[in-house]
Amino acid sequence: MGIHINILYTNNVLPMQDTIQKILAEGKGILAADESTKTIEKRFAPLGLTSTPELNQKYREMLLTTPGIEQILGGVILFDETAHQSIDGKSFPEYLAERGIVPGIKVDGGLENFDGSFEQITKVPADLDAKLKEYYQMGLRFTKWRAAIKITDIFPTDAFLEEDLNRMVDFATASQANQMVPVVEPEVLLDGNHTTTRCEEIETKVLKILFEKLKSGGVDLTKLLLKTSMVLPGEASGVKAEPLEVASVTLRTLKNSVPPEVPGIVFLSGGQTSDEATNNLDEIVKLKNDAPWQLSFSFARALQSEALEIWAGKDENVVTAQKIFVTRLGLVSKARNGQL
Numbered sequence: 001m002g003i004h005i006n007i008l009y010t011n012n013v014l015p016m017q018d019t020i021q022k023i024l025a026e027g028k029g030i031l032a033a034d035e036s037t038k039t040i041e042k043r044f045a046p047l048g049l050t051s052t053p054e055l056n057q058k059y060r061e062m063l064l065t066t067p068g069i070e071q072i073l074g075g076v077i078l079f080d081e082t083a084h085q086s087i088d089g090k091s092f093p094e095y096l097a098e099r100g101i102v103p104g105i106k107v108d109g110g111l112e113n114f115d116g117s118f119e120q121i122t123k124v125p126a127d128l129d130a131k132l133k134e135y136y137q138m139g140l141r142f143t144k145w146r147a148a149i150k151i152t153d154i155f156p157t158d159a160f161l162e163e164d165l166n167r168m169v170d171f172a173t174a175s176q177a178n179q180m181v182p183v184v185e186p187e188v189l190l191d192g193n194h195t196t197t198r199c200e201e202i203e204t205k206v207l208k209i210l211f212e213k214l215k216s217g218g219v220d221l222t223k224l225l226l227k228t229s230m231v232l233p234g235e236a237s238g239v240k241a242e243p244l245e246v247a248s249v250t251l252r253t254l255k256n257s258v259p260p261e262v263p264g265i266v267f268l269s270g271g272q273t274s275d276e277a278t279n280n281l282d283e284i285v286k287l288k289n290d291a292p293w294q295l296s297f298s299f300a301r302a303l304q305s306e307a308l309e310i311w312a313g314k315d316e317n318v319v320t321a322q323k324i325f326v327t328r329l330g331l332v333s334k335a336r337n338g339q340l
């Protein structure tokens, strides 16, 4: 399998800059389909579905066999379970690569309590380097590492950010050493009743620390992608910000903290509705002006939730679910160009 897939990438290699260019080609972005075992259980539960490897596979197959997705998806992030499953005798990574979509994978070990139970730090898998080598052989060409940062008046703590972001930098170093583009994702969570101003303050701080650490750790900033949150008021604040405000604060935050040599920034949807995430992305791109990076999407829920609800675990719903999925992809692709 490894040999077969590597032929798809011309003489065994897809240099990291080419990976980034393919992922962020005109109108394109990323589908995050890398829900961990726990997260997919959470997504299935409201529909009365019980997650099993077989049902997870059917669901991912429904999404990824949708006709036309290769015109909008430059990359798909998989979870380890899916990367080892197959469609018609081809592994998911092979299948995606054949359709011109770069396969990527989540490699962090999920979250665990840090110093008490409020803050949750990203776990380092014991065998990270061996896993990265295996993933490269399987045809995966980019990797994702997520940190989750909760906001209150007193959190996040400096000690937490120091350790959590050090782990993210170690991951980025290891991924580049294995020729796979790291996607660093310090997700500032929507949970809580904080204001937009507090969110901007924390996101600016987190990104500044992260990029200082990446630079001093020798990570090549031209060979990574930043996956980040839009700057929003907390979900429990009862405040909904208009796209124009979200866009101007988000762009200000990024301009104040992300070096210009970073080639691309992709947004997560973070619990916004599909329409909110799409409209906010559109406004961000419209307002981008001279921002030096490419801006695009790496949504999970905002791309999947409508299709998941229609599919509801039933084979007879696959075609309808795929239609709604590709319609949402079309809207998000327009938003990625600021042309909604």
Ligand code: 13P
Residues within 6 Å of the ligand: 032, 146, 185, 268, 269, 270, 271, 298, 299, 300, 301, 302
């Ligand atoms: P959402 O778009 O659902 O926030 O997911 C993005 C993601 O990959 C979280 O790690």
